[in-house]
Amino acid sequence: MEVLFEALLDAFGLIIDLDPELRAIVGLTLRVTGIGLVLAMVLGIPIGVGLGLSKRIPAAGCVVPLIYTGMGLPPVVVGLFVYLFLSNQGPLGDFRWLFTPTAMIIAQTIIALPLVIGLTLTAIQSIDPMLPLQVRALGATRGQLAWTMLAEARLGLFAAIVAAFGSIISEVGAVMLVGGNIAGETRVLTTAIVLETRKGNISLALALGLILLGLAFLANLVMYRLQVQGASK
Amino acid sequence: MGQAIYALENVQQNYDGRCVLDIESLSVMQGEVLAIVGPSGAGKSTLLRLLNFLEAPFSGSLTFDGETASAEMDIEQRRRVTMVFQHPVMLKRSLDANLHFGFALRGEKLSEELRAEWLQRLGLMGLRTQAANKLSAGEMQRVALARALIVEPDVLLLDEPTANLDPANVALMEKIVREENEKNHTTIVLVTHNVFQARRLAQRTALLIDGKLIEITDTEQFFEQPETEQTAAFVRGEFIY
Ligand SMILES: Nc1ncnc2c1ncn2[C@@H]1O[C@H](COP(=O)(O)OP(=O)(O)OP(=O)(O)O)[C@@H](O)[C@H]1O
Ligand SMILES: [Mg+2]
Numbered sequence: 265m266e267v268l269f270e271a272l273l274d275a276f277g278l279i280i281d282l283d284p285e286l287r288a289i290v291g292l293t294l295r296v297t298g299i300g301l302v303l304a305m306v307l308g309i310p311i312g313v314g315l316g317l318s319k320r321i322p323a324a325g326c327v328v329p330l331i332y333t334g335m336g337l338p339p340v341v342v343g344l345f346v347y348l349f350l351s352n353q354g355p356l357g358d359f360r361w362l363f364t365p366t367a368m369i370i371a372q373t374i375i376a377l378p379l380v381i382g383l384t385l386t387a388i389q390s391i392d393p394m395l396p397l398q399v400r401a402l403g404a405t406r407g408q409l410a411w412t413m414l415a416e417a418r419l420g421l422f423a424a425i426v427a428a429f430g431s432i433i434s435e436v437g438a439v440m441l442v443g444g445n446i447a448g449e450t451r452v453l454t455t456a457i458v459l460e461t462r463k464g465n466i467s468l469a470l471a472l473g474l475i476l477l478g479l480a481f482l483a484n485l486v487m488y489r490l491q492v493q494g495a496s497k
Numbered sequence: 498m499g500q501a502i503y504a505l506e507n508v509q510q511n512y513d514g515r516c517v518l519d520i521e522s523l524s525v526m527q528g529e530v531l532a533i534v535g536p537s538g539a540g541k542s543t544l545l546r547l548l549n550f551l552e553a554p555f556s557g558s559l560t561f562d563g564e565t566a567s568a569e570m571d572i573e574q575r576r577r578v579t580m581v582f583q584h585p586v587m588l589k590r591s592l593d594a595n596l597h598f599g600f601a602l603r604g605e606k607l608s609e610e611l612r613a614e615w616l617q618r619l620g621l622m623g624l625r626t627q628a629a630n631k632l633s634a635g636e637m638q639r640v641a642l643a644r645a646l647i648v649e650p651d652v653l654l655l656d657e658p659t660a661n662l663d664p665a666n667v668a669l670m671e672k673i674v675r676e677e678n679e680k681n682h683t684t685i686v687l688v689t690h691n692v693f694q695a696r697r698l699a700q701r702t703a704l705l706i707d708g709k710l711i712e713i714t715d716t717e718q719f720f721e722q723p724e725t726e727q728t729a730a731f732v733r734g735e736f737i738y
Contacts, residue, residue, distance in 0.1 A: 395586045401549050401654075402644065403576035403602045416589055 387420020
């Protein structure tokens with residue numbers, strides 16, 4: 265018990281001192297997760313809106329279950345496929361992306377994408393089905409209609425973004441597989457926690473864990489604030 | 498009477514292979530108030546969607562101000578027509594933002610005076626910052642009328658605009674509709690179940706049954722000396738479906 269307490273104190277010390285190794289790990293984590301999230305949003309939000317607004321979803325009833333399956337896909341399986349694609353013998357092997365942050369970004373984008381599409385779709389579908397016609401009747405172009413629907417679904421969209429962020433920042437298996445947890449190159453919060461715990465560096469592992477928790481909390485706090493604001497409006 | 502702003506020839510609309518609208522010929526005159534009455538399911542709302550270019554007719558020709566209406570029609574033309582729907586849906590924004598919406602779409606800014614004038618006219622001044630989607634049904638209906646009229650359309654389509662309202666608000670809505678028609682010469686197509694409302698507001702009245710135009714004539718004549726037995730029965734309130 266005392267050991268744990270000391271480790272916790274040390275952990276706070278490390279965070280307050282802004283330990284350079286710690287800083288590098290947090291920096292890379294935010295970069296990889298941030299880029300992965302932005303890519304997933306850029307690809308996923310238009311797809312989700314398109315599916316939500318189209319009356320007949322293409323390949324009727326097949327696309328949506330596929331997306332929902334993707335939302336529950338084990339990340340480590342995604343990691344495995346990305347690994348196979350990027351490995352020397354894989355179709356994208358020539359790019360030499362394996363064990364680089366690029367590989368991790370690819371994996372995280374793929375993990376986040378079904379979440380963003382699925383939750384965007386749900387958010388768009390929760391809008392009153394009679395609204396789009398009324399918006400067009402007031403003089404909206406197609407583009408303005410899509411934009412208005414996005415604005416109407418804004419709470420659901422924020423939820424999608426926060427959920428995707430939470431799922432990829434806390435993900436270990438895929439980034440470990442395709443990134444390799446190389447110090448100073450592909451080591452992120454989650455993989456570092458695994459390593460430092462194994463090495464017995466409990467203080468550092470705890471510090472990393474606290475930061476991870478803090479980031480996840482921050483994302484949810486923002487989400488909650490927006491929801492409360494939206495509900496009272 | 499002036500020129501026709503809409504001309505329909507042999508316009509049919511089909512849903513799932515079923516013909517719900519079949520109009521041989523219909524003209525809507527510039528600046529008139531035309532009432533369309535008829536039983537539920539007659540195709541009244543469908544006709545308004547066509548007049549608002551929200552769907553293309555299955556067959557036949559629909560022209561607006563001499564131009565054939567189509568999905569590729571110029572947005573500036575489309576914006577000359579607005580509609581108040583049977584069940585208005587508000588944007589999840591303030592009442593103010595809902596009033597401003599038509600202007601925002603047109604890349605224009607709603608002046609403070611105009612906004613105040615409309616809030617005043619509809620007795621909504623105290624509610625301007627309230628979330629529009631939390632208003633009462635009657636308040637929403639008034640906001641829907643204001644947000645459709647505030648952009649000064651050439652044609653206003655009204656689908657049962659007073660179905661949820663108490664008598665005082667019905668009178669208010671009718672007053673505004675009449676004023677817009679008289680002052681701005683806004684052409685108005687009014688769908689209503691209420692034959693008395695048609696009589697109060699419209700210069701001409703049409704009866705639509707099963708997608709077919711049974712009779713269209715001056716309102717006075719429609720009620721006093723209808724040509725068809727169906728119209729007479731509908732006016733007496735004893736229409737057999
Ligand atoms: N999008 C649609 N798909 C399939 N059928 C439709 C659609 N819209 C309308 N219909 C059908 O077309 C017919 C006419 O409907 P419409 O809404 O125009 O009637 P209405 O005269 O406005 O009736 P009410 O007075 O009850 O509003 C109805 O039988 C309706 O079921
Ligand atoms: Mg109707």
